[in-house]
Amino acid sequence: xxxxxxxxxxxxxxxxxxxxxxxxxxxxxxxxxxxxxxxxxxxxxxxxxxxxxxxxxxxxxxxxxxxxxxxxxxxxxxxxxxxxxxxxxxxxxxxxxxxxxxxxxxxxxxxxxxxxxxxxxxxxxxxxxxxxxxxxxxxxxxxxxxxxxxxxxxxxxxxxxxxxxxxxxxxxxxxxxxxxxxxxxxxxxxxxxxxxxxxxxxxxxxxxxxxxxxxxxxxxxxxxxxxxxxxxxxxxxxxxxxxxxxxxxxxxxxxxxxxxxxxxxxxxxxxxxxxxxxxxxxxxxxxxxxxxxxxxxxxxxxxxxxxxxxxxxxxxxxxxxxxxxxxxxxxx
Amino acid sequence: xxxxxxxxxxxxxxxxxxxxxxxxxxxxxxxxxxxxxxxxxxxxxxxxxxxxxxxxxxxxxxxxxxxxxxxxxxxxxxxxxxxxxxxxxxxxxxxxxxxxxxxxxxxxxxxxxxxxxxxxxxxxxxxxxxxxxxxxxxxxxxxxxxxxxxxxxxxxxxxxxxxxxxxxxxxxxxxxxxxxxxxxxxxxxxxxxxxxxxxxxxxxxxxxxxxxxxxxxxxxxxxxxxxxxxxxxxxxxxxxxxxxxxxxxxxxxxxxxxxxxxxxxxxxxxxxxxxxxxxxxxxxxxxxxxxxxxxxxxxxxxxxxxxxxxxxxxxxxxxxxxxxxxxx
Numbered sequence: 190x191x192x193x194x195x196x197x198x199x200x201x202x203x204x205x206x207x208x209x210x211x212x213x214x215x216x217x218x219x220x221x222x223x224x225x226x227x228x229x230x231x232x233x234x235x236x237x238x239x240x241x242x243x244x245x246x247x248x249x250x251x252x253x254x255x256x257x258x259x260x261x262x263x264x265x266x267x268x269x270x271x272x273x274x275x276x277x278x279x280x281x282x283x284x285x286x287x288x289x290x291x292x293x294x295x296x297x298x299x300x301x302x303x304x305x306x307x308x309x310x311x312x313x314x315x316x317x318x319x320x321x322x323x324x325x326x327x328x329x330x331x332x333x334x335x336x337x338x339x340x341x342x343x344x345x346x347x348x349x350x351x352x353x354x355x356x357x358x359x360x361x362x363x364x365x366x367x368x369x370x371x372x373x374x375x376x377x378x379x380x381x382x383x384x385x386x387x388x389x390x391x392x393x394x395x396x397x398x399x400x401x402x403x404x405x406x407x408x409x410x411x412x413x414x415x416x417x418x419x420x421x422x423x424x425x426x427x428x429x430x431x432x433x434x435x436x437x438x439x440x441x442x443x444x445x446x447x448x449x450x451x452x453x454x455x456x457x458x459x460x461x462x463x464x465x466x467x468x469x470x471x472x473x474x475x476x477x478x479x480x481x482x483x484x485x486x487x488x489x490x491x492x493x494x495x496x497x498x499x500x501x502x503x504x505x506x507x508x509x510x511x512x513x514x515x516x517x518x519x520x521x
Numbered sequence: 522x523x524x525x526x527x528x529x530x531x532x533x534x535x536x537x538x539x540x541x542x543x544x545x546x547x548x549x550x551x552x553x554x555x556x557x558x559x560x561x562x563x564x565x566x567x568x569x570x571x572x573x574x575x576x577x578x579x580x581x582x583x584x585x586x587x588x589x590x591x592x593x594x595x596x597x598x599x600x601x602x603x604x605x606x607x608x609x610x611x612x613x614x615x616x617x618x619x620x621x622x623x624x625x626x627x628x629x630x631x632x633x634x635x636x637x638x639x640x641x642x643x644x645x646x647x648x649x650x651x652x653x654x655x656x657x658x659x660x661x662x663x664x665x666x667x668x669x670x671x672x673x674x675x676x677x678x679x680x681x682x683x684x685x686x687x688x689x690x691x692x693x694x695x696x697x698x699x700x701x702x703x704x705x706x707x708x709x710x711x712x713x714x715x716x717x718x719x720x721x722x723x724x725x726x727x728x729x730x731x732x733x734x735x736x737x738x739x740x741x742x743x744x745x746x747x748x749x750x751x752x753x754x755x756x757x758x759x760x761x762x763x764x765x766x767x768x769x770x771x772x773x774x775x776x777x778x779x780x781x782x783x784x785x786x787x788x789x790x791x792x793x794x795x796x797x798x799x800x801x802x803x804x805x806x807x808x809x810x811x812x813x814x815x816x817x818x819x820x821x822x823x824x825x826x827x828x829x830x831x832x833x834x835x836x837x838x839x840x841x842x843x844x845x846x847x848x849x
Contacts, residue, residue: 249753277755278755280753281754285753288753294747294749298772308755308756359750
């Protein structure tokens, strides 16, 4: 994997939601590392804690959610030990974030120029004119045509793809070292999605920033990421570089996910598309032992009793499974 | 925008005529202003017949409406039957300034109080502050004004006295006798004493409701994605709340303000009775009860005009504060 300097190290992060119906362990002991310039894909089904993990890094988890344990070491300092004011100075400056819904993520009553320059003015010691210039540069950078005119437009005057570009410009405004993209392309249609991904890749190459890329779309991960962490019910089940995970998945869940991706070959041979049996367990009633055991064809008595550890199965390939997939199958 | 405004203003005319027409019909169903005259031995039958002709009561009702409407348009509002010897115009212009004072004070006071209180309530949702404010607003909404007015009077006019033995606040009325010709400042101070209690009683009622509205508007905005974006940008909590949340929460408040605005002219009958204030609410109520249809109709028409104008103003203000709304 990466030999460069570590940028972000999340260690045993636990974010729980304390609701009236019980405690939901949205993120339960997640650890991962992002090096400078690395793109880490965090992949998993809805409700497996991907977004909560990213919001935890920003310390933006809303009540009743609470970070109850772990460390988030960013540039050598634990973000969880920062005061709210110190944390605020990191948000938007050193860590930028873009969200899933471009339609609702921008304030409808302010122009996009206002909303981007605001992010510049809060972190950089420059005047309004300068900020406007920089905003127009940013709009140019993210590929928005006629930036001078767009500066004075409101979000409702733009398409979803344009708005997501605005969000990216906003997140990039202070040249962050880490960009968190929380399902940023999910709400967009496929052609726009491809454009936005292209843009993010391009910006990543230009600036050398690291990206934490959260998605449920395996194809995007394959396209974008250097390494990938597969999450299931708030825990990482498999973690390695993207080539290893895609070529040689070891966890039954990862294997199932990759098998259920439609392939062009399978369509020709009319093989029925396999799917993972069952449903994601109810977060209030997690199964005993390995959380995946009710859906796993290889589950044994031990799997139903104890949660396996995340172990280094091969060099740089972490898997949380007692019965890892044996054969090395080419799945995608 | 200009064509839109012109169109809307032209639309107001049929709306106002329609509303007055309905008011006129309803009022004419209720009462016969000549019933009392017939019993009055001082009024001759010939006079009644002459009045009936003069006021159009010998015509079918729809023609009578147009006769009335025509004379109102040219400025002849007719006599007041409630206060014989005065015209409806004189009666109304005596009551109107008093109501304007009471109600606009109440209006401004309620807005200034309920918007921040509602916002605080939402920002500290489920805290002790929130629960106390909720209790306070339910108290305000459910307290009958007549009862609360009387309680205020007992406390501030009966129990609490000034050293001179005079009640701390006058229990009713609108002016101390003899102050009519005083200089402006002492006259206003005198008026202020009389207004304190009615304004508090009326405000408590509207603040109660408005705090709840403002709380829910604010709560809705606080859960919007764009606030998360604002926080992710690293803005201070102050900017997040005042710039991004507050402005959006205020948009629906405009409708509420527009809805209550006509109250400035129509007054609050019950509170005016309790505090013996000679305002519009009281005047209209007694005019309606005592068959003073010229006065009642003018007052109703005034409220109608204000209702439609307030609604138009609300629509215009909407387009100013919310860039998503554009008229053409």
